[in-house]
Amino acid sequence: MATMNMIEAIRDALDIKLGDDENVVVFGEDVGYFGGVFRATDGLQKKYGPSRVFDAPICELGIVGAAVGMGAYGLRPVPEIQFADYILPAFDQIASEAARLRYRSSGEFNAPLTIRTPCGGGIYGGQTHSQSPEALFTHVAGLKTVMPSTPRDAKGLLIAAIEDDDPVIFLEPKRLYNGPFEGYHDRPVTPWSRHPASDVPDGHYRIELGEATVARAGSELTVLTYGTMVHVAIAAAEASGIDAEVIDLRTLLPLDEDAIASSVESTGRCVVLHEATRTCGFGAELVAVVQERCLYHLEAPVLRITGWDTPYPHAQEWAYFPGAERVADGFRKAMED
Amino acid sequence: MATMNMIEAIRDALDIKLGDDENVVVFGEDVGYFGGVFRATDGLQKKYGPSRVFDAPICELGIVGAAVGMGAYGLRPVPEIQFADYILPAFDQIASEAARLRYRSSGEFNAPLTIRTPCGGGIYGGQTHSQSPEALFTHVAGLKTVMPSTPRDAKGLLIAAIEDDDPVIFLEPKRLYNGPFEGYHDRPVTPWSRHPASDVPDGHYRIELGEATVARAGSELTVLTYGTMVHVAIAAAEASGIDAEVIDLRTLLPLDEDAIASSVESTGRCVVLHEATRTCGFGAELVAVVQERCLYHLEAPVLRITGWDTPYPHAQEWAYFPGAERVADGFRKAMED
């Protein structure tokens, strides 16, 4: 057991997989000698050599396309896309190629990639360092999509993702790298060291993809969320005094529908919470699943609390980001009708 | 008034706009001399010359990226992407550039593009000539997304799209080019000429973006759909004997929420129908909107009838495509609970 922040936990997972599987390779822009702009690969090139951990040209299409070829060869590439905002140039290689290679070839070839990329806002990154594109991937058959909310989960989920034989989009909420951000931008962030989930087990362990977890047990209201918003939801429960049950989905696809249904059936009320833009966001899918499975248990409409349907603004970041107050207001509203 | 199939109506719209606005340019792969693989631009290069209507290199990123530059200059580019399956290489230029140029520059620059692209299956096109990617675009702030279901609408909507100052993704259900396909793959297709909506007004007219239309009035069930599925839904209403009200959304974003709400409030039951894969499809957004606006009117869960969460298969096309029987069964199910 060691105390780690999320970057350290991610680095530890990479270190372990590089160590126990010679087919694992890690590469991306600035990830080699430098160790990544968020330091996730710091020291790994020194330890495993430049043909296991290396820098890539600034060509996301090439990074993913080459990874698909490496995967077909039998490697397990773990490319990093420096910011999730920059994954779109690779979208065709992800959605048309990595996601369909197995289907196309009856499993003769597969693309066991894990594409790591920092997502989400809260760092004044503006339109191009803040986005949460998860819904673009969950719509594509053949992809798995993961977003951890704690160091412990990040390590176990990343190991499971790398060991998975299918392509996994591994979204890392960059606002959580250094601490469990509760959505109060004007308060100092508590470091991970003061959070229980910074106790990260040593060595190899997996957190299986497709399993949600209850981040806060509650009885009045179910909150379906993931990533940074897990911590904001917990803070909003305290702020609002509403006994919300916060479900941390962890994996968006495959989705743990049963965990969702059992909670909503017990509380009868549901809020869907994410940072991404609202229209056609992953929250829409969650609403659809909830009403398909639990309509007759619902005492009120499922409420979506999300980023607005605008690009991610710079100066207005904290009006865009669903902070604890706005989320708490949402909880109250969800209890009203 | 002339009788046209959908391709002729689209060509007529392009012809009219090329004629009345010298800033309109039309280009794409095989669209110049050849007139497009679906003949949508047949004869237009001859009529307007090669610098108004021309072939493009096989580079969707370049086609859209160049169009963004042309739009910034003051032109109204109408690029064609040969199949919607091939729009993903341009996704970054669409979602990061065209969609945000206005926002980024406070309207100093804008991208008045209309990107035409044939979508949908039913032609044995397999994984790469059949997809319906609308949900990838409706999630992106700054884009409008349109999908017509008749020649008359196609012309009026395309003219409105070209005249719109914002980027419009104009999805053309290729299965409808030659006739209103009702989803019976084993029956001969009735040509457009026998369908009233093939009466296309001469000259310039607009069908405003953002306005849905009632394709079939009904009292028992609201069907929210668009494109090819409009005709399948009508056929399914006949087949099932259920008096379904079929709403043809026509524009997915901006969405005509009021038309949706008023119909669902009157019928109390709702089916969402599209050809695209289910998870995070546009249907999820429709379900979310319906339950947000009409939960207390719903007598049963909103039912999603969609393509499956698989790539689009070749041999199993008609098991993938939601045909009239499957849709009729869905209607019956929606009436049950």
Added chain:
Amino acid sequence: MTQRQPLSLTIPEPKARPGAAPDFSYLQLSVAGELPRPPIDCRPETIREHAFGLVRVLDDNGVAQGPWAPTLSEEQLLHGLRAMEKTRIFDERMLMAQRQGKTSIYVQCRGEEAIACAQRLALEKGDMCFPTYRQQGLLIAQDFPLEEMICQIYSNAGDKLGGRSLPFFYSEREHGFFSISGNLATQFIQAVGWAMASAIRGDDRIASGWIGDGSTAESDFHAGLVFASVYRPPVVLNVVNNQWAISSFQGLAGGDAANFACRGHGFNIPSLRVDGNDFLAVYAASQWAIERARSNLGPTLIEWVTYRAAAHSTSDDPTRYRPTDEFGAWPLGDPIARLKQHLIGRGCWDEARHERLLEELTAEVKAAAKAAEAKGTLGKGPAPSTAEMFNHVFAEMPLHLRRQRQELGY
């Protein structure tokens, strides 16, 4: 100083359109045997001329000329001739089958047979090709069972791909044939990545990436060149310039501005421009590039100059955009006729034997088609199960897909 004529846009046009006489005057040709054969470890900047000239071995009389003339046994050459003829007969048969509604679409490689058939001869087991839909010769040259190919084309009960994929989108790992994609060019950077993996593992396998002239405009082509020039993996980068991309002539991909072989100069990748209808030249150039790759000398770019003799696909009608008799006027001739002429000249082949070969191959293809047809054709007879549609989306079928399969009644 700066003149004020209004600017104007250049729109490239082919030399001849329907109605006009074929015109290949734009084509830079070399005399057979003219270009030197550099050592495989030459510095790229010393062989730039090879992107402007044309590596050719067979002269107009079918005699092998110059330093590129490969040492191939008559047995190998006859195998090549047989492979090319078999490919052409197979294509003709499948074209007919498509017309008869046995499949949805088909693509021939008529006129381009030498490229895939000769390069395959130079590759080894364990090497991997990342082909386009026009390299069926890579399989046929290995005497791959035609029946299996046809079952896939017919999407029938014998289709190993379970009917999920488009016709002729083969995937044959054991035969060094990567799963074909319908998205142009994507395989090109994948080939480079595969080769990088071989180098990372310290193996000795090489990759061969394939792309068409029109598709070089795609981003994946550029990504392939960037990664190939940066990491220098063991890969052969093949650009098949058959002059056309559906209705777009090669000039629309920048072929008028510069030969496709020149793309390599932008990255100092050794680049050859080769007569793609000359079986001996194709073998020799492939063998040179493959040896470079295998010797850890890095990538080679090869532009194969050839001509798409058939329609783009069964959905295409080339009479709408190009002169009908272009193939007849094509300066590099027909690869099969040229190799045949060479073999006859060498005295190891004659018309009679060729006749018998054609009969034999026709019978073989016919028999394979019959056998495949017994397992069904698209939409008729035995077919892959509907449930196959849900397989291989993931390694294990997740809950939501199982539910959907049940929803469909399976």
Added chain:
Amino acid sequence: MTQRQPLSLTIPEPKARPGAAPDFSYLQLSVAGELPRPPIDCRPETIREHAFGLVRVLDDNGVAQGPWAPTLSEEQLLHGLRAMEKTRIFDERMLMAQRQGKTSIYVQCRGEEAIACAQRLALEKGDMCFPTYRQQGLLIAQDFPLEEMICQIYSNAGDKLGGRSLPFFYSEREHGFFSISGNLATQFIQAVGWAMASAIRGDDRIASGWIGDGSTAESDFHAGLVFASVYRPPVVLNVVNNQWAISSFQGLAGGDAANFACRGHGFNIPSLRVDGNDFLAVYAASQWAIERARSNLGPTLIEWVTYRAAAHSTSDDPTRYRPTDEFGAWPLGDPIARLKQHLIGRGCWDEARHERLLEELTAEVKAAAKAAEAKGTLGKGPAPSTAEMFNHVFAEMPLHLRRQRQELGY
């Protein structure tokens, strides 16, 4: 034959890392005045040497040499010197402001000032630049009001962009400065499209596209070259090779394999490699390319060889990946010092005047910063209204956005 050594992957490494002495031995240099100045209508294949050599005008003594020496008035040269110094002082001030928390991030162009400032001098009103975040000189060289730039950087009440955009992502249509994107390279193909539009309309405006060495690996760069070579629109294609892309040296974009100017050879686009720290050479080469474009002779690719003297941005610490004193050892020196030396040599400038210039510019920048600060800094004082967040998503705000704005209470 084929040898069986295990393959291995090449991973490019810079010549020197932290701790080692700077080593620019890889840099191909030419003597000032050495390279000829071809006629603007020359055939590209006749000037290939210009992608391997280096166009230079100022020699080590600051004297203009050779055929590229431009005819610039002393007034123009002094304007250039002033623009470069102003840019550097502005950058230093904004760096400090970021450290003081007045904005979120800032990017300097230290050491690269000559490129934007000199090219701007050769452009005309109506022309459009598609810059990266490192061409602030394009605005400053036009004496653009610094206060407006700072208001944008501070995202304050005076920010014309309403706080929506990242700092220094200016958009100044009237000043021929296209809206900056955070997504690398996207503007490069857009510049080509803009130039195509000018040609389609028969106007006489030209575009200038900008990209960094690292970003040439992106697909948009390739798309730009393809479209430029096919349609030959009036565009200048600028590659600013400042040797670094954050922590990645230029070799990781393929710069070791071939100079970036060589990328143009792949498409037979006339390509120059130019000393980017030589104000006179930058002006002369830009002017040559601009005249070609304006005369309907099509695109020109120019690699500007320079050095990123500062950190990549305020978020970056270059001591982690490169020797600290590289800029001191940079063979092409400091563009400001070199032009200053030239002007002093010409007898129209001296140290005393330069001192006064610095004082004057420092005061101007300081005053502008003060004035801007009165309108707020990021998160402090007057700010753009929150409702601005919902503006300019579309030309007209659709219902769902109005509802969301109300939901937020506006």
